[in-house]
Structures are given as C-alpha cells and as structure tokens.
Amino acid sequence: MDNSARTLFRAVSYGTMISAFLDEATCEDDRIEGRKALINCFRSMADLSGRIMANSVLSRRKLFLKNVNFISKSTEKKLLKLPVFGSQLFNGKYFDTLHTSAENLRDARETQNVYNNTGSYSKNFNKSRDDRTPVNDFNRKRKGDYSENSESGAKVARTNTYSNKDNFRPGNFSRKGIFFRKAAGSPKGFPAPRK
Secondary structure, three states, X not given: OHHHHHHHHHHHHHHHHHHHXXXXXXXXXXXXXXXXXXXHXXXXXXXXXXXXXXXXXXXXXXHHHHHHOOOOHHHHHHHHOOOOOOOOOOOOOHHHHHHHHHHHHHHHHHHHHHHHHHHHHHHHXXXXXXXXXOHHHOOOOOOOOOOOEOOOOOEOOOOOOOOOOOOOOOOOOOOOOHHHOOOOOOOOOOOOOOO
C-alpha cells in the first residue's frame, strides 16, 4: 500500500508538470500531445487510487476479523469477498452475511447429526445381525451320527462321515453286500459262519 501511495504521488507530480506545460505551449501539436499525456496520467492516478482504496479496506477488514476471531473460517472468507466500495466497512452486508453463515452452519450440523444417527443405526443393525447365529452354525445331527449314550445306556459308535474308509457299524448286519455273501467265503480274520 505504501508503494501504491508513492506511485500515486509521482503520477500527481507528472500531471502538475504537464498542466504547467500546457499553459506555456504555443504550438497546437504540443498542446495535443500534452493533453494526451495528461489523460494517461489521470487514468494512472485513478487506477492507483482504486487499488489503494481496495487494499486499505481489505486491511481494515482483516484487522477487524482478527479481533472478532470467528470460529468458522468460511464466514471470514465471505466477509472478505464482499464489495469494497461502499459507505461502510462491509458495504452494509455484515449482518446479512453472518445470518446466512449461521443458517449454513445449522444446516450442516443437522445433516451431520442425521448422518451420525443413520450410521449408528446401521452399525447397531449390523451388530444385531452379527449376533444372530447363522443357520449353518447350528449343530445338526448328520445322518449316521449318534449320541454317545443311547437310551439303554450302552455306548454307540459314531460314524465318521468325513473318512473315505468303510467303517464297521456294530449291530447293523442287514446290508447285503460282498462282505456277507456265502460265495465270498469268510473274511480274513473272522471265523466261518455256522451252518
């Protein structure tokens, strides 16, 4: 801002010198050139003045917001982006901007609360589903499986359904197979059947 002010002062000095030259110029061509230079000088001064005004307003706003110290940084950005030209520091839209930001924050919090509640409901729902015992985990009795003790109290052998071996089942001689055919003879290691 200091450099802009110095440049503006320099442009004002040039304009003063050009105006003094126009008073003393006798040739029409010199006067035309002097007027063109003066117009360019005025444009430069107007541009520099606008820059100085904008920078000064932004600096004042930053100091004000630094003292207020808003929690929401988005509110500060909105206030800084307000038009710089106006009768007041925030162009008369300070409270309107705060009101809009407060509504946005309230909506954001409500949305966050709804999202959190939905997440907790989903988590509890999944947890309740996880607590349920899957159907496959029930200890079902497979075909051929028996309890350790029968009704009479005698121990009964359990058939191993996962083995590829042909297990012997005590008391189950009703099957017809090569093992019990007469033509097959007596199995090795067993006494011959009585006639």
